[in-house]
Amino acid sequence: MPRGDGRLSHELDPYRPGPQDACGVFGVWSPGEDVAKLTYFGLYALQHRGQEAAGIAVSDGSGVVVYKDLGLVAQVFDEPTLASLRGYLAIGHTRYSTTGGSTWENSQPTIQATTAGTTIALAHNGNLVNTADMARKVTDLGLDTRGASSDTALVTMLLAARPDMSVEAAALEVLPTIQGAFSFVFMDETTLYAARDAHGVRPLVLGRLERGWVVASETAALDIVGATVVREVEPGELLAIDEHGLRSSRFATPEPKGCLFEYVYLARPDSTISGRNIYAARVEVGRRLAKEHPVEADLVIPVPESGTPAAIGYAEASGIPYGQGLTKNAYVGRTFIQPSQTIRQLGIRLKLNPLRENVRGKRLVVVDDTIVRGNTQRAIVRMLREAGALEVHVRISAPPVLWPCFYGIDFATRAELIATGLDNDGIRKSIGADSLGFVSLAELTAATEQPASRLCRACFDGTYPIELPAGNLIGKHVLEGTAKRAATEQGEMVGSKST
Template identity: 85%
Template sequence: MPRGDGRLNHHLDSEQPGPQDACGVFGVWAPKEEVAKLTYFGLYALQHRGQEAAGMAVSDGSGVVVYKDVGLVAQVFDEPTLASLRGQVAIGHTRYSTTGGSTWENAQPTIRSSSSGTTIALAHNGNLVNTAELTRELAGTSLDSDGATSDTALVTMLLASHPDLSVEAAALEVLPKLRGAFSFVFMDETTLYAARDPHGVRPLVLGRLERGWVVASETAALDIVGASVVREVEPGELLAIDVEGLRSFRFATPEPKGCIFEYVYIARPDATIAGRNVYATRVEIGRRLAEEHPVDADLVIGVPESGIPAAIGYAEASGIPYGSGLMKNPYVGRTFIQPSQTLRQLGIRLKLNPLRENVRGKRLVVVDDSIVRGNTQRAIVRMLREAGALEVHVRISSPPVNWPCFYGIDFATRAELLANGLDNEGIRRSIGADTLGYVSVDGLIAATEQPKSRLCRACFDGEYPIDLPAENLIGKHVLEGVGRRVAVKPGAGKPAEPVSTAALAASLGVSTTPNRP
């Protein structure tokens, strides 16, 4: 049964859980380059954003071909496949692994032909919150939304549902109607498009090749293909790139609310978001952690990989030596995005192993990026004690994750979030640490060097910047809130009684009003 618990509402049949994506996207327009190979390398640089499936669409000007499958980028594509995908424009996608099924159908890009003969392929990073409303709009067209298993497929259908308009004009009709977080790359036979939601929740950057253009989720993907960074795609902006050059359109007034968790965990440390380097941000978070939660210890270690920069910052500010205490198996994926609880727990042991000689007899400060369910930290503390650590002091480079994300990150249901219902001491006991300290929200914001008003912090403070439609959260029946249920009961032969977003938010104890400066 669907619940307002942060599980991403991709499936249009509200009786069934759907695929839950938060991914990496890449697009290139370069008539004189091997665009499939450029896309392959771009996706390789974005592999950390999604490890379940990969795909690309390529056009030679006469038709669009999509190739996608379950697996890592290097598993899905090989030399013969890439050699066969010839063209001048391409888009690519790496799918984030969540509780959704690992099936070919859930891989992207999605593709749809319009009645005018144009073919549209689209890849998406984010999550829409008004799919029910959009589905009703599609019902009035010649296209059947029953085939749409995700909001990505739905948007592709909407773009194809305007036979009398160009793709460019159709996008300017469709994009203002979307609610939620989206960074799109899409294409037709001749043109590359990119669009970012008015809040700019998920990152998207524009780059320049010597003979073409590139768009990608992160600057690291531009670097790997030799593209220079031009700028970020602005919130509320649509770009179109073809033989005529680059065109920019504003489809909505920008109200920036970039995801603060990109700085903490999601983005690569060599990425730059809103002008701020991610690695430098994580080091600064560590410094602030040391100031806010000092402790006497012998060694500071970081949990690979995203905990290491913060551990370095903690060591610098505290004067405690930094060293290696955990070795990571580079061939095991991120446990945060494994598709089941069982695999998460197994994956922690597969991924990390203590350096016994370094930790034996030491009082350790262990710096990690976040605590979601607590499985990782519980296993790490246990492993370090078994390896001979005298004390284990856990420091977290983000505040407690108290609230689900509706904008593209599948943390967990609210009931699964360890910080929901447990205070700091309760969490400390749960993971078995000697002490526990989180960086404050203010400390994290200061480390990003971004104004508080330009950041989405909903997972930490419950202030959701994008309105959450009640019908989308509760499906047909029930939304589980904080210790209670808010039900919508349909009458005999009558539509369900509507619930206002304000009332829904009040029942959950959260705010859905965008934060103002």
């Protein structure tokens, strides 16, 4: 996958995105329905959670078939392929790599024949932190780990290596030993399973179809297939769905720590998490941002699309008119056509361009969701000034991102995070804004309507709810790429926290 020459940031280069969630997962048990197509549309609704690979596993009761490839959901699957995936039970996955590189081998669902003669397919959203320990357990069972280049593959191998147990019983034994953030959907020939770690860091919801059940990363994926939202899969819960109905088991005591960044950026605005609509939460953040960081201006504009709800809230609370100042090219995404050097130098104009008539001669409030490296905001400020803006005041609907994520979001390293080495005024000068304001962590938390004690806010405050092992143990025998980076970042984190 093209990544460019490295001179543009993830935010500027269309081939190098900003903060990415690990994955989106979907599962359906529904005799009489075209489960492959239901899964396809569910993954389509979750495309924002991963754009590198997609896959679907299907069973008709006698065997599990998996089809997966690199690319967007609509690129991987077509009508003939979906028609060939026949059954009444399916799981699906759309991937952005966190552990393991972006290769076909690391695409999901993973699949493994069990020692009892059946097959397990598994899809994972999140990131595990005890992969070295898991690899040792796999080796101790006499299995070859050379083909396991992701934490998901290790989990699948552990579940499959218990000949004297059902998959459900094996899961209740294996899941308590896994450390980190995970929302799993998995299956054998007859049963759909879903499980969520004890902290519930990554979202997972249960829905009801007329003739079956659905599980998905977000409620928006339930909506698209016509499923009714039943509830969230609880932290520490294992669900099993088959011809006998739905069963629930507990494998860990729940200690909820849902990801705060889902409310800021990751989740679709039409999704609901812990009873809170994401769009409503983002508008409320904008209102609170206006009260914390008021300014005299003529127009509030969003950085589309992620900054739009907060910009609407900011305009409502401030009384400053809301309008469009930037237009977005909706078709910039994953492509294998490298831009020319001239186009690359234009950077963000591949994605955004100013509406000159709207911004000329005006004092602008520009609302965005986050500042990670600062290159996006720097380019936007410069672009708006060139278009004739008199003043550019930047407002951010999240606190400064100060710490890396080990639970399923691919942030920049600490060295790349602009807030690591600069205070607010230093960041303002760096991006060239007339003023800069971040919403406070307390106000962002309040907008979610969740108590701070039930949220993971580690990327903002450095407090990690799931204990991290020693840096040189994360992924040591198996996971080389991103896990090594995570280990390095953890060392930086500990060093920085102690100084």
